[in-house]
Amino acid sequence: MFGVELWVVGVVATTLMWVSYVGIAATLLRGLLEGRQWATNHLGMATALIFATCAAGHGMHTMHALLPVTGTDLTLGSAARVVFGDPRLVVVNVFAGGVAVWYLSLRNRFKLIWRGSALFDDxxxxxxxxxxxxxxxxxxxxxxxxxxxxxxxxxxxxxxxxxxxxxxxxxxxxxxxxxxxxxxxxxEIHRPDAADLSDATDGGGSS
CATH class of the missing domain: 4.10.860 (DNA Excision Repair, Uvrb; Chain A)
Structure with missing residues (x-):
């Protein structure tokens, strides 16, 4: 792939997921803490922890693939690169990384939901x-x-x-x-199928 090994592409995509998941988890946790919902909003807290644990998992996998760079645990590092180099996994990781970045970027459009954790209102x-x-x-x-x-x-x-x-x-x-x-x-907020008052009036007059 243009001189770049597939495992490198997989690691870059996984790194995007890791960074995005850390940002999502931190944003949700901050909203829950600021809204004093961390002890009562179980759905919100569980969702934030899911993103946090996923971030931890992807971070560890990325570190495994980079171990040969530090000269430690070459066996584990080489095995991780083989896994990351699987073309099918590369496609999945690139797609998942793009979705993670997109999800994180939505906080700029829906500030009320992110800032107040309104996505998980009590x-x-x-x-x-x-x-x-x-x-x-x-x-x-x-x-x-x-x-x-x-x-x-x-x-x-x-x-x-x-x-x-x-x-x-x-x-x-x-x-x-x-x-x-x-x-x-x-x-940012509208109803796509807003009622047409003229139609309603015509309909009411014909009945």
Missing amino acids: MRERQERALDINDSVVQNLSQAKLALDQGDRELALELVDETLDDSKHLITEILGEEGSELAFEAG
């Missing part, structure tokens, strides 16, 4: 959010519908306005104030 927090939405949005919309059914359009509009304000407040709490570190950048 179930308690999710339940609290669901209750907030129920109390502030669902209940108000139910009352607005009831007001419309009773012909009280003014009260219905008042409840809808109140629900919009509450919804904006909830979204701000979850995503952060505009311009803050917790806020998503423009275009």
Whole structure:
């Protein structure tokens, strides 16, 4: 492969995995520690430790292949190079190394998830959010519908306005104030299949 031995390519790819896994594990652990979830968020801690142990394993394999450079344990080093030189393993390691680097690079796009370990939010927090939405949005919309059914359009509009304000407040709490570190950048959050109001209106009028 252009004068480079296959085992060298395998070692480079494994080194990328090792560095990326160390970075991922450190980022997740930092988020869990800063969020004080390290003792309660078992899924998050287990995931961080999986990346840490994988990093340790790939690091040891890389060191084995480099042992001949130091002149120690030539037998183990030569055996490791033979394994790293397997073309099938080289393909797997190159692909896995690329995926690891890509995964680590995503932290720049999804800072809120990485920084707060929101990828592993506690179930308690999710339940609290669901209750907030129920109390502030669902209940108000139910009352607005009831007001419309009773012909009280003014009260219905008042409840809808109140629900919009509450919804904006909830979204701000979850995503952060505009311009803050917790806020998503423009275009980072959207619904690809957003409803077409004109279609909904046409459909409602034809029924």
